[in-house]
Amino acid sequence: MSAAIGNTIVSLPDQSTAQIPRHNYINNEHGLLSWLLTSDHKRIAILYLISITFFFFIGGAFAGLIRLELLTPQPDLVSSDTYNKFFTMHGIIMIFLFLVPSVPATLGNFLIPIMLGAKDLAFPKINLLSWYLYMIGGTLTLTALVLGGVDTGWTFTTPLSTHYLNTHVITAATAIFVAGFSSIFTGLNFIVTIHRMRCPGMTWFRMPLFVWAHYAASLLMVLGTPVLAIALTLVALERLFGIGVFDPTKGGDPLLFQHLFWFYSHPAVYIMILPGMGVISEVISTFSRKRIFGYTAVAFSSVAIALFGFFVWEHHMFIMGVSSYSALVFSLLTMLVAVPSAIKIFNWTFTLQKGSITFETPMLYAFGFMGLFTIGGLTGIFLGSLGMDIHLTETYFIVAHFHFVMVGGMLMAFLAGIHFWWPKMTGRMYPESLSKLAAVTTFIGFNLTFLPQFILGYLGMPRRYHAYPPEFQVLNVLSTAGATVLGFGYMLPMLYLAWSLKYGAIAGNNPWQATGLEWQIQSPPLMENFIETPVMDHEAYDYEWLANKTRNEVTTVG
């Protein structure tokens, strides 16, 4: 199979004779129950993919409503309470029901056993339980929404959430509690699988960096999420029984909630971004035809991010009344936590250098990631510095910062991953020109939406307000315009990916000519992944091995 003409590495089988493999995980069993009661990690990944896409669009709808209100400086679309519900539901849905499970539960579930040469995750039934817990959490969130919504902000800050609001805080808190356990079980499954189910020859340092990233994220999921659970439990108990644990009039400290909440929620941002970074490692390597520069550094930096990520949570509380001395310590630690992320960016850049770069859609998203995540990360340093934070915190600067890392970073990485592994999961290629259009549209829309917000924040516009001084209107209108473009950019993949399921080109085993065990098996894979347990006898990202194998491969009959 020679590379197609034109600057692309895509290598598809002859479409006139190609077929989807007769036996694969999608058609080995039929019926709804075979999906709802499956223990196949690949089917569970697809279940997750459908569910998180559903919740993404609900969260996106709330984003649209927010931006709509902010078109004008007056609070003229909805009342302030309703506006509060908009950004709360947007935050809760996007963070807990979309970003946290996005890459791990879809791509991670699908790929980690295959990348390790295993037949399934360590605990397939617990994997299914994870999905059901996610669905229950999602349903409870929708219940809270339908019953009237929550308006505490996704951060449930006390004493607002415990004493001053009469909305469905407990329902929402329960929803997140349950979804948290979904996350914990996924992480637990990954950790045990990675430690104990690697195929012969698969040493730690031969694993794809995607797996390392998920390992680090799983540590965070397992160790951090329970603290969120107890924080939410205490809020619920405070609301139900008025016991005083966060009530200053009874001797409690509202900041105690924030310490417990952010102890999880800071590592949560690393839970969200690390798997995306894993995707970027795979994509950059494949589309530069080069092994990742400094594999060991990238692997260790994932674990370092996970470790240091536990030591910086108080930077979300600098203005809340914590002591100046501890703020000092946490500010210093925050500066340190940026270092491993920067190491990754440097290593990806050096991977690109002297690589043979092509610009297929996953690579476009990867480039977007590198630029936008860098901006987002650097603005995080601004915020970690105490003096700057006093002025920038609780303004649109923060909103822009986290949207750059989460949307410009993580969501782009998720889309990169979906496009990269779509052929493997479905056996079909998506239409390349449409997808490139979507990628570019998303990039333009994103920048138009969120760059003005840095300026707005710097100028002093507070976050979570639905009215603002008229002089900020131009920037807000730009931002809303950008949001419209961005929304369009996200709709496109829905449409063409669905189209590709029936009409896309047949992908074959390895359309990207990538290394990695997942590309050596059929697309879509068999239910048991491999016919025989593979033995890993080469390093990760070994393009010489791939070239050697391809040269000696028999792909036609007769």
Added chain:
Amino acid sequence: MAHETIHTDGTQDPMNVTNPEHAQRHIVTPLQYTYVFGTLLLFTGITIGVAYIDLKWANPVIALGIACFQATIGILFFMHVAYQSRLIKITIGVGFFLFLVLVTMTMGDYVSRAWGMW
């Protein structure tokens, strides 16, 4: 499953995945359990007794110290950790380490506040 067994002596499993560290299937005997049981009860009695003596700052230290000792022998023997792989031991260590991080770093904030509660 087929009758081809995967042997765990290292020749066909060089990466030591299927039986890491050749962990022995050590069975803790009822006698060992009885020793631990007795020790736990004894130290519970001690902790109650010492609570009635005024030792000022040493009271909570001793109480927590005894609790930690009881937890340790419970973990090592009732939960078999003394005979388990290093991975399990490290996992437990990481759990307690992180709990200590939560406690000390949060306490650092409270202790250094100027509110006058300390």
Added chain:
Amino acid sequence: MDNALASTGLTTQPAPDPHPHETAVHAEHEHVALPQHRHHFETEEQQREAGSFGMWLFLVTEIMFFGGMFFAYLLYRNWYYPAFAAASSQLSVPLGGTNTAILITSGFCMALGVWAAEVRRRKMLVVTLILTTLFGLAFLGIKYDEYHEKYELHHIPGNNFNVSQFVNPAAYGIKEEPLAPDMAQKTQIFFFLYFAMTGMHAVHLIIGIGLLFWLTWRAHRGDFSSGYVAPIENFGLYWHFIDIVWLFLFPLLYLINRHPLH
């Protein structure tokens, strides 16, 4: 297009060695797969190790979960020591001490149960599981008694909380220093933590007892006396963990300040 694995450079595993092993490590190495063997594991060892590791990871999450409450306790005990000391002295050491002994004994029985499963003694396994359950239920019974007493004394935090016992202990025949009214109000935080921590502990215990009923029934059927010990082993880990949490709760809640002279 079939799976192209065979045409790749990846090799399969070499043929298995047909000779039995003499070394001690493989003394218990089964050549016949247990019925509970899962297809995605290569060996029993791997399955058992993975199961144990998974259970430990779950217990680590429990450490972090209870940890949040232990921290809240640590903070408020330091802020409101007199209130905590006075409130703690209201708890009954005989009842708490007995409960501690009961839970330790149940742990001992559970450990013996694990041993019984390992040496394949079905009847002993069933007996020890039943004993563990009984001790667990006894613990809950005493706990209920203590909670009921708190209810009667209006020491349950909330609208009915009553601090008169702390403001004026002499009137109730209690040999304690009276607390100032605002410090006396802080006893509510102690009792909240008492109920939250022991309550959360009790919830875990109830779940454990529920699992014990199921395991006892399966043990009676002989599921765990033919070499498949993982569920008993892993449940044992969970049960001992509950026990250890109590070993910390008892001194922290019941024994804050029991000196005759304050």
